[in-house]
Amino acid sequence: MVLSVFKSGDELFNQGVDLVKRKEYVKAKKNFERTIEKGGREAALARAYVDLIDACLDKNSAGRYTKLAATLERMNDGFEFGLTEIEPVRLALECKLLAERIETGNMQAKNPAQLEEKGNKLLDIARRYQSMIGNDAITISEIVGVPVNTGIKEALYIQAQGYENLASGAVMADPKRAAELLQNAYACYKQLGEGGQTTLNTINAYSRSVKCWICGRPSTGEGVHFLAMPSDISPFMRKSDDDILKSAPADYNSIYVCRPCYTGISRRSDEIAKMYHERAMQEMRAMEARLQAQISSMTAMAAMRR
Ligand SMILES: [Zn+2]
Numbered sequence: 407m408v409l410s411v412f413k414s415g416d417e418l419f420n421q422g423v424d425l426v427k428r429k430e431y432v433k434a435k436k437n438f439e440r441t442i443e444k445g446g447r448e449a450a451l452a453r454a455y456v457d458l459i460d461a462c463l464d465k466n467s468a469g470r471y472t473k474l475a476a477t478l479e480r481m482n483d484g485f486e487f488g489l490t491e492i493e494p495v496r497l498a499l500e501c502k503l504l505a506e507r508i509e510t511g512n513m514q515a516k517n518p519a520q521l522e523e524k525g526n527k528l529l530d531i532a533r534r535y536q537s538m539i540g541n542d543a544i545t546i547s548e549i550v551g552v553p554v555n556t557g558i559k560e561a562l563y564i565q566a567q568g569y570e571n572l573a574s575g576a577v578m579a580d581p582k583r584a585a586e587l588l589q590n591a592y593a594c595y596k597q598l599g600e601g602g603q604t605t606l607n608t609i610n611a612y613s614r615s616v617k618c619w620i621c622g623r624p625s626t627g628e629g630v631h632f633l634a635m636p637s638d639i640s641p642f643m644r645k646s647d648d649d650i651l652k653s654a655p656a657d658y659n660s661i662y663v664c665r666p667c668y669t670g671i672s673r674r675s676d677e678i679a680k681m682y683h684e685r686a687m688q689e690m691r692a693m694e695a696r697l698q699a700q701i702s703s704m705t706a707m708a709a710m711r712r
Contacts, residue, residue: 415446521575528568581627616653618664
């Protein structure tokens with residue numbers, strides 16, 4: 407390999423192209439970086455190769471795709487990367503969409519306003535996948551080695567995610583609306599040929615209405631606005647024919663309690679438990695001090711007798 411020291415930029419470049427075909431990306435990247443240093447004929451193309459390899463080696467980073475898009479936008483001619491034919495303008499578009507999708511996917515959304523913002527952003531990105539890529543396959547997925555979908559199919563996944571975020575944002579104020587939004591997500595999964603069972607379960611939970619066993623108020627949205635609290639509904643109680651009994655779980659092992667009653671009981675019992683805990687700890691510390699004092703006086707007595 408002594409000769410490699412004298413390799414020209416073009417030789418390094420050609421060797422890099424071969425290494426990419428063998429998927430030896432780390433080695434190939436070194437070749438392309440040295441091509442750029444030496445300013446070979448293919449230095450501009452080598453820059454694109456370096457950015458493509460960076461994306462392959464770090465495929466979940468939005469920043470890699472943004473950088474790659476900017477490099478590709480400065481190029482006019484198509485080229486090959488491994489076995490994939492690259493059209494710079496088209497790949498740049500895919501990279502920008504993907505970067506935006508990753509950034510939006512990583513958005514921390516906790517309160518309803520943030521969830522709504524994230525959901526709407528995802529729906530907007532989905533629309534662009536649909537209109538700008540359509541039925542074509544997504545090339546960047548092939549390059550970085552993730553399952554290749556068409557723009558339409560990818561749009562459906564992103565749309566489903568968007569509706570799920572919107573539903574999470576809506577459920578505190580309006581569980582019926584949240585269930586409707588999830589129906590849209592479910593329709594996306596159906597079109598993709600997926601079961602969507604988790605979504606369906608959540609729709610059913612959000613749509614369920616019961617009456618609270620404690621205050622008698624009606625409530626909608628299981629797990630959010632009312633919760634099942636372990637209890638024992640005796641056979642005698644099961645015979646009664648009121649609305650509240652009708653809204654008991656089929657196994658009679660719990661009662662439904664509205665969120666205000668549930669949180670009221672939980673918080674008060676936490677306070678009581680904490681009070682007893684503190685009292686017990688105080689008594690233990692007092693006992694420990696008494697025992698310590700007894701031990702000290704016994705030790706002192708023993709020492710005097712020696
Ligand atoms: Zn209640």
